[in-house]
Amino acid sequence: MKEFRFELLASDGAARTGVIHTPRGDIRTPAFMPVGTAATVKAMLPQSVRETGADILLGNTYHLMLRPGAERVARLGGLHKFMDWPRPILTDSGGFQVMSLSALRKISEEGVKFQSHIDGHAEFLSPERAMQIQRLLGSDIQMVFDECPALPATHAQIEKSMSLSMRWAGRSKIAFGEQSDEERAGRACFGIVQGGTFADLRLRSAEALKEIGFDGYAVGGLAVGEAQGAMFETLEATVPHLPHTQPRYLMGVGKPDDIVGAVLRGIDMFDCVLPTRSGRNGQAFTAQGALNLKNARFADDEAPLEAGCGCPACRQFSGPICTCGEIGRNHRRNVTELAQLGLLPAAHGDLRQAIAQSRLTDWVKDRLGGAQEMEDV
Amino acid sequence: MKEFRFELLASDGAARTGVIHTPRGDIRTPAFMPVGTAATVKAMLPQSVRETGADILLGNTYHLMLRPGAERVARLGGLHKFMDWPRPILTDSGGFQVMSLSALRKISEEGVKFQSHIDGHAEFLSPERAMQIQRLLGSDIQMVFDECPALPATHAQIEKSMSLSMRWAGRSKIAFGEQSDEERAGRACFGIVQGGTFADLRLRSAEALKEIGFDGYAVGGLAVGEAQGAMFETLEATVPHLPHTQPRYLMGVGKPDDIVGAVLRGIDMFDCVLPTRSGRNGQAFTAQGALNLKNARFADDEAPLEAGCGCPACRQFSGPICTCGEIGRNHRRNVTELAQLGLLPAAHGDLRQAIAQSRLTDWVKDRLGGAQEMEDV
Numbered sequence: 001m002k003e004f005r006f007e008l009l010a011s012d013g014a015a016r017t018g019v020i021h022t023p024r025g026d027i028r029t030p031a032f033m034p035v036g037t038a039a040t041v042k043a044m045l046p047q048s049v050r051e052t053g054a055d056i057l058l059g060n061t062y063h064l065m066l067r068p069g070a071e072r073v074a075r076l077g078g079l080h081k082f083m084d085w086p087r088p089i090l091t092d093s094g095g096f097q098v099m100s101l102s103a104l105r106k107i108s109e110e111g112v113k114f115q116s117h118i119d120g121h122a123e124f125l126s127p128e129r130a131m132q133i134q135r136l137l138g139s140d141i142q143m144v145f146d147e148c149p150a151l152p153a154t155h156a157q158i159e160k161s162m163s164l165s166m167r168w169a170g171r172s173k174i175a176f177g178e179q180s181d182e183e184r185a186g187r188a189c190f191g192i193v194q195g196g197t198f199a200d201l202r203l204r205s206a207e208a209l210k211e212i213g214f215d216g217y218a219v220g221g222l223a224v225g226e227a228q229g230a231m232f233e234t235l236e237a238t239v240p241h242l243p244h245t246q247p248r249y250l251m252g253v254g255k256p257d258d259i260v261g262a263v264l265r266g267i268d269m270f271d272c273v274l275p276t277r278s279g280r281n282g283q284a285f286t287a288q289g290a291l292n293l294k295n296a297r298f299a300d301d302e303a304p305l306e307a308g309c310g311c312p313a314c315r316q317f318s319g320p321i322c323t324c325g326e327i328g329r330n331h332r333r334n335v336t337e338l339a340q341l342g343l344l345p346a347a348h349g350d351l352r353q354a355i356a357q358s359r360l361t362d363w364v365k366d367r368l369g370g371a372q373e374m375e376d377v
Numbered sequence: 378m379k380e381f382r383f384e385l386l387a388s389d390g391a392a393r394t395g396v397i398h399t400p401r402g403d404i405r406t407p408a409f410m411p412v413g414t415a416a417t418v419k420a421m422l423p424q425s426v427r428e429t430g431a432d433i434l435l436g437n438t439y440h441l442m443l444r445p446g447a448e449r450v451a452r453l454g455g456l457h458k459f460m461d462w463p464r465p466i467l468t469d470s471g472g473f474q475v476m477s478l479s480a481l482r483k484i485s486e487e488g489v490k491f492q493s494h495i496d497g498h499a500e501f502l503s504p505e506r507a508m509q510i511q512r513l514l515g516s517d518i519q520m521v522f523d524e525c526p527a528l529p530a531t532h533a534q535i536e537k538s539m540s541l542s543m544r545w546a547g548r549s550k551i552a553f554g555e556q557s558d559e560e561r562a563g564r565a566c567f568g569i570v571q572g573g574t575f576a577d578l579r580l581r582s583a584e585a586l587k588e589i590g591f592d593g594y595a596v597g598g599l600a601v602g603e604a605q606g607a608m609f610e611t612l613e614a615t616v617p618h619l620p621h622t623q624p625r626y627l628m629g630v631g632k633p634d635d636i637v638g639a640v641l642r643g644i645d646m647f648d649c650v651l652p653t654r655s656g657r658n659g660q661a662f663t664a665q666g667a668l669n670l671k672n673a674r675f676a677d678d679e680a681p682l683e684a685g686c687g688c689p690a691c692r693q694f695s696g697p698i699c700t701c702g703e704i705g706r707n708h709r710r711n712v713t714e715l716a717q718l719g720l721l722p723a724a725h726g727d728l729r730q731a732i733a734q735s736r737l738t739d740w741v742k743d744r745l746g747g748a749q750e751m752e753d754v
Contacts, residue, residue: 038701043710045425
C-alpha cells in the first residue's frame, strides 16, 4: 500500500512546490481544492472538474452528516464512489459550519450540541464523532475537530478557544489512530492552528500541534473578514513555526491574490467555494481582475476569458455564450465554473513552474502587477 | 464536398433503420435529437450530450433570432462554433414558437408579425426571413416556415391553414435555393406535412410537398395534446404517402412509447424537450416506466436507473446521488439529463438493431410489454 508522503521539489524564498503522494493519486502543490459541499461540485460533472486540473476535492463533514448521513454514504461504498471521484478527497471536520450555519450551539469540553440548519434536528459533534464521520466517508485527508470562535474577540477569548481546540486536536489524533490499520493505510490527519490574529497564540497553537504530531498542518480562523494585511501578517507569524517537511494548508482561501500572497509565505494548499459560486453567478477571475460576464460589453466579444489559457472553458467557448441573457444562463453555470477552476489550477501550474525555476518574484510582478505585493513580503 | 444523403439499411414492416450522411457527420436513424433551445442543452456540456450517443441537436430559430440574434451568431462564426457542437444541427423555422410563445400575432399571406415574449419588441417572420435566419445560423437541416394552427379547429380552418403552409413551403424552398452554392453544399431543406388529424388534408399536404420536392419530410401539428391513438392514426394516413427514400421526422415527440409507436409506422427522426426538462426535475424514463427520483425509496437504492444500460449516468452514478435532497439537487440536474438522453438513444440503438434483425415485434413486446401496442398496429 502506498503511503501518504509529501515530497518537496523546490523552494523560492518561503514559497514551495512539491507533490503530496497518496494511494488515490498525487496532489501537485501549491494546490487548489474545489469544494464539493454536498458530494458534488455544484452543476459540474466530476469529469469536468478533473479536466480543469484539480487533483483533490474537499467534502464537508457538516453537510454530509446531515444529508445523506455518513453511515448511509459508508453503506453505499464511501464518498469517492458516491460522487464518482476516484482521486483524493480532504474532508473538514464540521467545526466551521457548526459555527456559521447551525442554530442554538452549546459548546462544552465534550463537544458541540447544535440544531441542524435544515430541519432543526438536534445533533452532536465531538472530536471522536467528527473523526468517525470522516472515516465513514473514506476521506484521504481528515481534519481535526476545532472550535472556530466568532470575531471580533479579545485575546482572552481567543486564548480560551484555542486551548480547547488544542485539547480537541489531541483527542482527534487519538480517534484517528483508532481506525483499523486497513482503514488508516495511506490516510492522513491534519492539525489546525488557531489563535486569531495574535502572534503569541498562533505560536503556542503551532507548538501544541507539533507536540501531538500530524501529517500536515492547516491554518484556520483566517479569511473570516479580516483585512488581507492582517491575514498575511498572521501567516508570517505562523508558517515559520510549522514543520518544513509537511504540507501547509490555508483554509477557506480562494481569491487569486490571496492565494499568491499565501504561497509567497509558504502555504501549499487552499480551498474555497468562491470560484465555483461566483462562476455560477457569471463572474470570472482573470489576470486582468474579476470580470462580470453578464455585462453587455461581452456580448460580441470573441476573446476567451483569459488569453492563452488552455482550460476547457477558454478553449471551447467564446465570451458571448456566457453573456447573451437566456442563452448564457445555462452555459454560464457550466462554462464559467470550468473557467474559474481552470484558471485557478492553471495559475497554480504557472506558480509551480515559477517556484521551480526560482523566478516567483518576476511572475508575481507580471501576473498581478504586484509591486506593492512584493514590497509587503 | 460530401452530400446530404439518406441511406436505408433495413426495414421491418413499416419500421426502418438507416443513416443520414451529412458533411458534419452521420446521423443513425431512428434518431432522437436533444433540444438545445438557446444554443445549449440546458445544464449540460456538449461533450456530455455527445457521450449519450446523440448524433444531432435541434436549435430553435425563434429563440435564437430574439437572443442573441441570428446576425450576431453568424458574425461569431455560426451556431456550431457558438455552442461548441461540431456535428449536425437541425433548426426549426420558428413557426411553432411564434404560435405558442409570442403575443399579438398577426398572420398575413406575407408572414407573421408578433411581439417577442421577452420584451414585447415587434418582430416579423416570413418564409424568406425564417430561411435566412437558418442560413445565418449555419443549420445543416433547415425546416420550412409553416403555420401551426391552434387546436381544436374545424376541417375548414385546418384546410385554410394547411394551404397557407403549403404556399409558404414553396417560398421556403425557393429561399433555401437562393443560398450560395457554398452555403448550400451538404445542407438539406425539409418540408412539413400539416392537416391536423384529417386524413384527406394530410394526403393533400403530402402531395403538395412532394410536388415542390424536399430532402426530407416532417410531420408537424401532432403531439399538441391529441390522444396517442389519434396521433398514430394520423401517421398511418400520412407516412405511406411520403417518399420511401428520404428521412421522415415526427416533430415534438419524445415519450418512449410515442417514439416506438411512430417508428413502427415508419418515422426516422424525433425531437422533444421532454427528456431534458423532466430530467432536470428528477424524473427518469426507464423500461419500467417513469421514475420520480425525488422519492424517498431511492435514497438507499444502489441500482442504476436502468439495469444493463451503459449510458454515462447509469455507469457512473447510483440512485442515491439523485435523491438525497440537497445532495441530489445539483447532480440530479446533470445526471438524470444524461440518463434521459442516454436511455433514449440507447433505446434507439436497440431499436435500430431490432429493425436490422427483423425482430422489432418481439423487441416491442419485451420492452414495452406491448401486447396492446402491437394489436393497434
